[in-house]
Amino acid sequence: MAEAAEKISITMTPDMIRELRASVESGEYASTSEALRDAVRLWRRERTEHAERLAAIRARIARSVSDERPSLSLADARKRLSDHHERILTAHDDEAS
Numbered sequence: 001m002a003e004a005a006e007k008i009s010i011t012m013t014p015d016m017i018r019e020l021r022a023s024v025e026s027g028e029y030a031s032t033s034e035a036l037r038d039a040v041r042l043w044r045r046e047r048t049e050h051a052e053r054l055a056a057i058r059a060r061i062a063r064s065v066s067d068e069r070p071s072l073s074l075a076d077a078r079k080r081l082s083d084h085h086e087r088i089l090t091a092h093d094d095e096a097s
Contacts, residue, residue, distance in 0.1 A: 020036070
């Protein structure tokens with residue numbers, strides 16, 4: 001069974017209200033309520049995507065922390081980064097020519 005809709009009141013800046021009304025007047029939305037519901041759906045989707053990105057980052061960190069391979073020295077890490085950067089620059093130069 002669907003939940004009953006609830007009417008709420010919000011305060012918005014004049015610029016936000018103008019943009020909202022303009023989107024309704026242009027026919028983009030049938031009503032301000034429809035536009036605001038769309039905004040909330042977008043907000044919810046962005047929150048979900050953000051949570052998924054954080055979970056992926058946390059998983060990568062956990063894999064890194066539990067990685068039993070030996071750590072690199074600072075000199076080795078710098079050398080690998082420098083070599084990687086050089087390969088990228090070379091590839092970019094090759095594409096440009």
